[in-house]
Amino acid sequence: MFSNFLMALRAGGVPASLTEYLALLGAMKAGVADYSTEDFYYLARATLVKDERHLDRFDRVYGAIFGGIESTLEDLQQAIPEDWLRKLAEKNLTPEEMAEIQALGGWDKLMETLKKRLEEQKGRHQGGSKWIGTAGTSPFGAYGYNPEGVRIGQDGSRHRRAVKVWDKREFRDLDDKVELGTRNIKVALRKLRRFARDGAATELDINDTIRATASNAGHLDLKMVPERHNKLKVLLCLDVGGSMDDHIRTSEELFSAARSEFKHLEYFYFHNCPYEGLWRNNHRRWSEITPTFDVIRKYGPDYKLIFVGDASMSVHEISQPGGSVEHMNPEAGKVWMERLLQQYKRAAWLNPVQEQYWRHTPSIGYIQQLMENRMFPLTLEGLDRAIKDLKH
Amino acid sequence: MTKFKGTDRYIASRDLEVAVNASVTLARPLLVKGEPGTGKTVLAQEVANALGYPLIEWHVKSTTKAQQGLYEYDAVSRLRDGQLGDERVRDISNYIIRGKLWEAFTSDTPVVLLIDEIDKADIEFPNDLLLELDRMQFYVYETRETIIAKHRPIIIITSNNEKELPDAFLRRCFFHYIRFPDRETMETIVASHYPNIRHDLVREALTLFYEIRGVPGLKKKPATSELLDWLKLLMVEDLPVEVLRARDPKTLIPPLHGALLKNEQDIHLFEKLAFMARRGT
Numbered sequence: 001m002f003s004n005f006l007m008a009l010r011a012g013g014v015p016a017s018l019t020e021y022l023a024l025l026g027a028m029k030a031g032v033a034d035y036s037t038e039d040f041y042y043l044a045r046a047t048l049v050k051d052e053r054h055l056d057r058f059d060r061v062y063g064a065i066f067g068g069i070e071s072t073l074e075d076l077q078q079a080i081p082e083d084w085l086r087k088l089a090e091k092n093l094t095p096e097e098m099a100e101i102q103a104l105g106g107w108d109k110l111m112e113t114l115k116k117r118l119e120e121q122k123g124r125h126q127g128g129s130k131w132i133g134t135a136g137t138s139p140f141g142a143y144g145y146n147p148e149g150v151r152i153g154q155d156g157s158r159h160r161r162a163v164k165v166w167d168k169r170e171f172r173d174l175d176d177k178v179e180l181g182t183r184n185i186k187v188a189l190r191k192l193r194r195f196a197r198d199g200a201a202t203e204l205d206i207n208d209t210i211r212a213t214a215s216n217a218g219h220l221d222l223k224m225v226p227e228r229h230n231k232l233k234v235l236l237c238l239d240v241g242g243s244m245d246d247h248i249r250t251s252e253e254l255f256s257a258a259r260s261e262f263k264h265l266e267y268f269y270f271h272n273c274p275y276e277g278l279w280r281n282n283h284r285r286w287s288e289i290t291p292t293f294d295v296i297r298k299y300g301p302d303y304k305l306i307f308v309g310d311a312s313m314s315v316h317e318i319s320q321p322g323g324s325v326e327h328m329n330p331e332a333g334k335v336w337m338e339r340l341l342q343q344y345k346r347a348a349w350l351n352p353v354q355e356q357y358w359r360h361t362p363s364i365g366y367i368q369q370l371m372e373n374r375m376f377p378l379t380l381e382g383l384d385r386a387i388k389d390l391k392h
Numbered sequence: 393m394t395k396f397k398g399t400d401r402y403i404a405s406r407d408l409e410v411a412v413n414a415s416v417t418l419a420r421p422l423l424v425k426g427e428p429g430t431g432k433t434v435l436a437q438e439v440a441n442a443l444g445y446p447l448i449e450w451h452v453k454s455t456t457k458a459q460q461g462l463y464e465y466d467a468v469s470r471l472r473d474g475q476l477g478d479e480r481v482r483d484i485s486n487y488i489i490r491g492k493l494w495e496a497f498t499s500d501t502p503v504v505l506l507i508d509e510i511d512k513a514d515i516e517f518p519n520d521l522l523l524e525l526d527r528m529q530f531y532v533y534e535t536r537e538t539i540i541a542k543h544r545p546i547i548i549i550t551s552n553n554e555k556e557l558p559d560a561f562l563r564r565c566f567f568h569y570i571r572f573p574d575r576e577t578m579e580t581i582v583a584s585h586y587p588n589i590r591h592d593l594v595r596e597a598l599t600l601f602y603e604i605r606g607v608p609g610l611k612k613k614p615a616t617s618e619l620l621d622w623l624k625l626l627m628v629e630d631l632p633v634e635v636l637r638a639r640d641p642k643t644l645i646p647p648l649h650g651a652l653l654k655n656e657q658d659i660h661l662f663e664k665l666a667f668m669a670r671r672g673t
Contacts, residue, residue: 015559017563019563019564020563023418023420023566026418027414027417027418030417030418031417032410032413032414032417032418033410033414038406039406039410042406042407042410042411043410043411043414045407046407046410046411046414046415046422046566046567046568047414047566047567049567050423050557050559050562050563050565050567051562051567052425052569055569200455202455219475220468220471220472220475222468227455259556260515260555260556287608288608
């Protein structure tokens with residue numbers, strides 16, 4: 001019945017399966033959501049989405065698939081006549097603006113471009129990559145149009161009706177990381193595991209029990225030991241923005257694998273080179289900065305430090321105070337790198353740029369030198385080498 | 393079948409009602425996530441009340457094993473009894489300790505089973521319960537019997553997202569994410585808990601509360617349960633509303649903040665902000 005919907009969800013990045021689809025049909029049959037589109041939406045959401053990070057994607061697909069169902073009738077009655085809109089525009093626009101519209105290929109052309117632009121924007125959103133607003137260069141803004149007004153003309157009443165639950169997209173914030181089941185990376189990271197016994201004694205120590213029971217003249221004397229836990233601690237610093245945009249996917253894969261693999265994983269972001277501040281949340285990078293000194297103080301030298309970054313920048317950004325492209329840094333990136341490396345003896349730099357191109361970028365060589373040749377390519381093979389090095 | 397609706401003490405949004413009813417109708421577990429303090433655990437109690445079923449609670453800790461929910465074989469007592477020559481030792485079933493799932497399965501009436509904070513347990517914990525939750529039955533090796541649920545219990549599972557749950561497990565559940573209530577809903581929630589509270593107090597307190605939640609960098613944002621505690625304290629202390637309204641930069645830290653801010657870093661953050669505000673003025 002809704003198999004299109006299921007397919008669209010899967011294409012839109014919501015990992016729904018046949019089991020869940022059947023559960024949805026079962027619940028429909030049992031009458032959980034009768035004759036109410038809103039209930040159906042809630043039911044479909046509870047059945048098909050299993051992670052709040054996917055809720056936003058679900059809302060988008062739902063809007064695209066079911067957005068039209070209710071609207072067919074209303075569209076006929078409420079669609080704003082384009083002629084009327086055109087007249088309105090002619091009335092409110094100055095002759096110069098009209099001339100500019102003509103230069104763009106006339107009203108129809110403008111409408112078409114806008115439509116395309118809107119679709120493009122939607123499409124990009126669905127891909128899950130971050131939509132970085134380039135609205136400043138959009139011709140629509142420049143001509144002093146209210147884009148909202150144009151959009152009303154474009155898809156008419158849909159926009160007004162659109163204030164449905166799923167169109168509010170309240171879960172947008174949660175979709176900030178892509179979860180990719182990258183088993184390979186997990187398996188590679190697993191090699192880093194180091195087990196240690198600590199905590200409450202919950203496991204029977206057979207050997208010690210036998211020894212103690214024997215010396216207790218055959219009467220049982222139980223000996224317990226704590227369970228083995230993965231004790232490895234990892235401090236992950238990820239480069240974001242700028243030249244790293246091409247490598248977002250690989251870094252995300254690594255990050256999501258690392259998150260599920262290590263109990264003590266701390267992560268921070270930096271841009272190009274770590275300076276006096278790192279941040280936790282990329283959306284709030286300007287308001288919530290953790291001083292690098294605090295990081296060094298808080299996480300002891302038993303942490304292993306892993307940088308992920310392309311190390312591709314101007315050499316000044318590493319060597320000079322004030323060299324950062326983004327802010328005024330009183331101390332050079334080099335100084336901060338050295339401080340971090342002094343605290344964390346076990347460190348590695350993973351670089352998503354292919355190894356054969358490294359020598360073309362001087363800053364990569366510089367970082368490589370700072371890292372004492374512990375830069376590895378972000379590939380499975382490189383990861384293996386890095387882990388071998390971190391293990392000592 | 394009775395349907396779950398929010399009660400006068402527990403305000404449930406429509407989407408939560410649909411999710412609960414779906415899981416009750418299809419007898420599949422419902423996984424509830426959300427910020428701490430948004431009423432995940434309370435939900436199970438309310439569902440049990442609404443349907444008139446008893447509630448069995450299984451609180452999961454980091455040391456909890458899936459097997460403990462089914463049964464445990466107390467080999468140590470048996471060994472000790474064997475050494476002492478106790479008669480009970482001949483019957484192994486004397487040493488089988490029933491777990492919460494067993495209890496829920498063998499109950500004569502349908503029950504609501506709460507598996508609280510499933511993410512606290514080991515990463516393999518949910519996987520070990522797959523078959524049991526799917527078929528609602530399990531096998532006891534020691535006594536060679538199969539325990540089959542008389543009535544499929546309504547299972548409500550809560551998670552605080554400390555660990556990712558395996559896909560195979562998620563496939564078998566309905567899912568609901570409790571969003572943090574907006575101001576209007578919050579007013580209803582407060583009214584349902586404290587019907588006699590002064591309106592102006594609630595208004596000022598809520599404004600302050602949402603302001604605090606808006607402060608970036610809080611380690612633990614205060615949630616519904618903290619707000620309710622705080623309001624209760626405000627009522628007991630009978631503070632004049634002006635104290636809340638004052639917003640004096642010197643006392644940027646809200647009165648009786650102990651109920652809202654739960655760790656010293658957050659309190660420290662507020663002190664720092666207050667200090668900066670003082671310097672600024």
